[in-house]
Amino acid sequence: MGSQWGYDKTYMRAKQEGYRSRAAYKLLEIQNKFAIIRPDDNVVDLGAAPGSWLQVERTLTDGRVLGIDLNPIADLDGVETIAGDLNDPDILAEVKSLLDVVSVVVCDAAPKLSGHKTYDQARIIELNEQALMFACRVLKQGGNFAVKSFQGTDFPELYAMTKEHFYSVKTMMTRSTRKGSTELYIVAKNFNG
Template sequence: MARKPPSHRSRPPRRQMSGSKTEGTKRGRVTPKSEEDNATRMLHKKVKTAAGRKISSKLWIERQINDPYVRKAKEKGYRSRAAFKIEELDDKFGLIKQGSLVVDLGCAPGGWVQIALKRGADRVVGIDILPVDPIPGADLIELDFMDETAPDRIKALLGAEPDLVMSDLAANTTGHRQTDHLKTVALVEAAAEFAMQTLRPGGHFVTKVFQGGAEKKLLDRLKRNFQKVQHAKPESSRKGSPEIYLVALNLQGREE
C-alpha cells in the first residue's frame, strides 16, 4: 500500500526571522518617519575626543556643528546664532523701527547689531568687555558695562535719546549657583536702570534673564514705567537653556 504524502498541516511551522517587523515598518519597508530618523542620525556629526580636550568641550563643539541655527547664521553671514533671537523678538513685538537709534549692551560678537541695522536702525551703539570687529553704522565700545564710566560713554556717542535698548549681557559663571544668580540679577538691573534713564518716551527695552524671569521688584518698576511688560522665549533659544527674554514696551515716563 502506497504511503500518503504528508499533509501541509504536518509541516513544521515557519520560523519568524528576528527583526522582520519593527515599529515604524511594514513588510520590511521603512516608513517616511523612519527614513527621516535614519537621515537625521546619518547627518549628525560626532567629534572625536582629542588629547587634552574635556568632554564638555567635545559636547559643545558637537552641539555647535549640528545646530541648524549655527548653519543658517553662516549662510546668512550673521556673526552668531543669537541673531535669530532678536529677529524673532522683533517680529513679535516690533522693536526696531526705520531710522531707530539703538543701544546694544553685551554686543559681542555683533549678531544683534547686524540685525538692528538690517531692519532699519539708523545707528547702533554697542558695548562689550570683548573686542568686536567693526560693523558699518555701529559705534562699538570695548569696556565692561558695569564700569562706572560706561553709561556716560554710551550717552556721549548716542547724542540723543535711543529708541531701543537691548541687552544680551551674561555674567561669567563661577560654578557657584547663588553667586552666578546674583551676578546675573545685577546685570539685568543695571541694564534696566540704564534703559529707564536714557530711552525716549515710547522707547522699548529687551533683556536676557534666567531662572524663571526677572525679580519681582524689578518687574514692578518696569510695569510702572512701561505700557506693557512680558517674558518671551524665541524658538531659536535652545530648549535646554534657562534663558528667556524680558520685553518692556513703550516707556511712559520716568520715576523721580
C-alpha cells in the first residue's frame, strides 16, 4: 500500500486499520452521507485496484461485490474480481452473467496524469463518461452510482449527462481528499432506466 502524496495522517490511519489505501475513507464518507449501498445490494466497483473500496463494500452489503480493474487485484475474502477494461464488451457480458441484478456501480478510478491540465481533465471526463455508460448498461431500475471526477471546464457537461439518467444527482468533496485537490464525487441515486 502506498500513497503518491506521502505518509500523512490519513495514509497512516488507513495502514493501521488494514485498508489498502486512504481511499477507503472517501467511500465511507459518501456512504455516511448518501447511503448508496444497502445491506442486500450487489455492487460493481470499476477501477477497483488496489481494493480499499472493495474492503469497505464487503462490510456494507451481504450481496455480491465485484471489482474490475486493468490490473489484477490481490484476493479479498468475499470479493470477486475481473482483470480487464470496462469498455470491453466481453467484460460487460461477464458482469451480466455473474450478477443477475446490479444495484450499485462505483468508480474511484483516475487515469495516470500527465501534468497537462487540459489534457488530463479531458481524459478524466472521458473515463467518467465510460463509467456512467457502463453503469447505465448494468444497473437495475432505482440503482445508485458514484464516480470520482475533477472540477474543470468539462465537468458541468458530465454532471448534466448524469442527471439525464438518475433522479437525484449531487456532488461531494470528501475530507479525506488531499488539500488543494480539485477532486470531487458525483453521487447519483435512483437510476431511471
